[in-house]
Amino acid sequence: MTAFRSGSVGLYGKPNAGKSSLFNRLLGHKIAIVSSREQTTRHLLTAVLTTAECQIAFVDSPGFQTRHRSLLNRSLNRRAGEAARDADVVAFVIEAGRFDAADREALRKLPAGRPAVAVVNKIDRVKPTSQLLPFVARVAREHAFAAIVPVSASTGRNVAELLRVLRGLLPEGPALYPAEHLTDRDERFFAAEILREKLFRLLGEELPYHCEARIEQFREEGRLRRIDATIWVDRETHKPIVVGAGGAMLKRIASEARHDMERLFEGKVFLQVWVKVKRGWSDDARTLRELGYS
Numbered sequence: 602m603t604a605f606r607s608g609s610v611g612l613y614g615k616p617n618a619g620k621s622s623l624f625n626r627l628l629g630h631k632i633a634i635v636s637s638r639e640q641t642t643r644h645l646l647t648a649v650l651t652t653a654e655c656q657i658a659f660v661d662s663p664g665f666q667t668r669h670r671s672l673l674n675r676s677l678n679r680r681a682g683e684a685a686r687d688a689d690v691v692a693f694v695i696e697a698g699r700f701d702a703a704d705r706e707a708l709r710k711l712p713a714g715r716p717a718v719a720v721v722n723k724i725d726r727v728k729p730t731s732q733l734l735p736f737v738a739r740v741a742r743e744h745a746f747a748a749i750v751p752v753s754a755s756t757g758r759n760v761a762e763l764l765r766v767l768r769g770l771l772p773e774g775p776a777l778y779p780a781e782h783l784t785d786r787d788e789r790f791f792a793a794e795i796l797r798e799k800l801f802r803l804l805g806e807e808l809p810y811h812c813e814a815r816i817e818q819f820r821e822e823g824r825l826r827r828i829d830a831t832i833w834v835d836r837e838t839h840k841p842i843v844v845g846a847g848g849a850m851l852k853r854i855a856s857e858a859r860h861d862m863e864r865l866f867e868g869k870v871f872l873q874v875w876v877k878v879k880r881g882w883s884d885d886a887r888t889l890r891e892l893g894y895s
């Protein structure tokens with residue numbers, strides 16, 4: 602019989618490498634939010650996978666931010682390092698065929714003394730597959746990785762192999778959480794995350810970085826959840842863009858968010874969303890503390 606192993610794996614790497622997508626794929630649920638923009642992930646998020654052979658607490662993290670120099674981004678960068686520092690094993694996620702300055706910078710900040718696995722993600726984009734070999738060889742020269750595993754978070758290809766490799770690097774030991782435990786974040790947290798995902802997906806290039814989603818009220822009435830939320834914007838001029846012509850954009854944001862919340866919570870959601878100008882929120886230490894960013 603194989604020994605039971607348990608421990609934590611920190612997902613680490615530059616923004617957009619696909620950490621949150623991989624996190625969801627490893628856990629088999631959509632838990633973390635995903636978009637094609639930097640900074641989508643703003644909080645550390647832990648979720649636990651329990652199988653017959655192991656229990657792994659995966660920690661998703663924000664990538665190192667390079668674009669904006671706000672206080673928020675400095676705090677996100679601290680978080681990015683924390684996830685890796687506190688984990689038994691680091692999964693360093695990079696994009697297949699691309700190893701750039703941002704990857705090298707993240708690698709430089711990789712905490713010492715932790716086994717690190719290079720996860721070469723997005724292999725579904727590499728054609729023909731033979732092109733992967735020279736890339737893997739190049740990655741091997743960058744750092745003494747415990748292993749290099751190519752995967753696709755989108756298709757799920759080779760993710761079972763990644764799991765096998767990660768498990769092998771964890772210490773033998775009993776489960777630390779009950780088998781049914783998935784995450785320690787509550788529904789209120791996920792409601793805010795889902796709403797923020799819609800901002801990142803539906804608003805233009807720059808705007809999402811100036812927005813934050815906040816849950817003001819979360820009430821359960823039987824199987825119905827009544828949720829009041831606000832979208833904070835940084836400037837007066839942002840507000841009409843988030844609201845859209847005749848309120849169309851805000852309606853779309855709220856309706857897509859409600860749909861995802863209903864799926865996650867497995868029950869009806871009544872969601873009301875307001876837009877408020879909160880000038881300089883991403884540079885205000887007190888506000889950031891209230892939002893759980895420091």
Ligand SMILES: Nc1nc2c(ncn2[C@@H]2O[C@H](COP(=O)(O)OP(=O)(O)O)[C@@H](O)[C@H]2O)c(=O)[nH]1
Nearest residue numbers: 617618619620621622635636637723753754755
């Ligand atoms: N083609 C492809 N796209 C991916 C894959 N994994 C993630 N993506 C996309 O890459 C973007 C960033 O993903 P996300 O998980 O938010 O990256 P994170 O910033 O590292 O958490 C999103 O548009 C994802 O849909 C993959 O395996 N293949």
Ligand SMILES: [Mg+2]
Nearest residue numbers: 620621641642
């Ligand atoms: Mg992410």
